[in-house]
Amino acid sequence: MNESRTGWLECLIVEEQVEFTLFELCRATGTSEDQLALWIEQGAIEPKHVSENEEPRFDGASLRRVRTARRLAHDLEINAAGIALALDLLDEIEVLRAQLLRR
Template sequence: MKTGNRLLQFDICILEEQTQLTLNDLCCACSVPTEQIIELVDIGILEPIGSEPDHWNFDGISLNRARIALRLQRDIGIDLVGAALALELLDEIKLLRARLRAVDAECPGDNFC
């Protein structure tokens, strides 16, 4: 899609958590070199299954986390430690929202359950 002189690119990727991606698959999906994904693992942003990079597998959640971290780094200059913190906070928000939905389901419209 073109807007003015800029070309907008949309990435749509629907993956299940159970999807297994190799290190190479993840690098291709994120358009980054292997070293960048290894750095995300070293800092704790990603947790691969497997002991060595040649045997690593990642799930769909890892792809999402990698893309968010790399986007934060690229778009607003956050270093990877800051991106890791931002991801932790996003995870906490997601957990709290799920808890709030559970409470709302138990007590719909009632503030005094």
Template sequence: MTTVTVTLTVTEFCLRTGVSSEELDEIVGLGMIEPRVSQTQEWLFDDHAAVVVHRAVRLRHELEIDWPGIAVALTLLDENARLARENALLRQRLERW
């Protein structure tokens, strides 16, 4: 099975996600996403980063909070999802006993 990863330049990423380059700098600075390692000076992003930023933009509009607050919200949502998956696995193991 082949995995395909889409790579976007900063300009393409901003157009696709609707964030400005200044907002993208802040989002990267807050650690919400990381650029892919590249040989050039320009950042490149994968399609997963675009998904994360779309989610962040939606939360920003819905909750009307700043980017640092969105970073915390995304961290908490991801942790909640991880714990839910872990609990489901534990329940399955308990059912087998």
């Protein structure tokens, strides 16, 4: 007998140029402000620009990094320092793959 399964995929398409406030980034990713602040402190996530008079802003790349960080924290129970390292290594892998494709 052939079973049919229907699944739902939820996604959000964001351009790289879109900017988020801290609150918006937390809301888009389901991450708490405390958790995000810890990841920022460890260097896993970096605000696009910060000045004394402005609230930190984040770009589309930050959105992807926070979502990946959240999965690493939840699925693998990695701490903030480990998440920063893992995200840096994933970035390096992406750069190396891009270089291979150009050859």
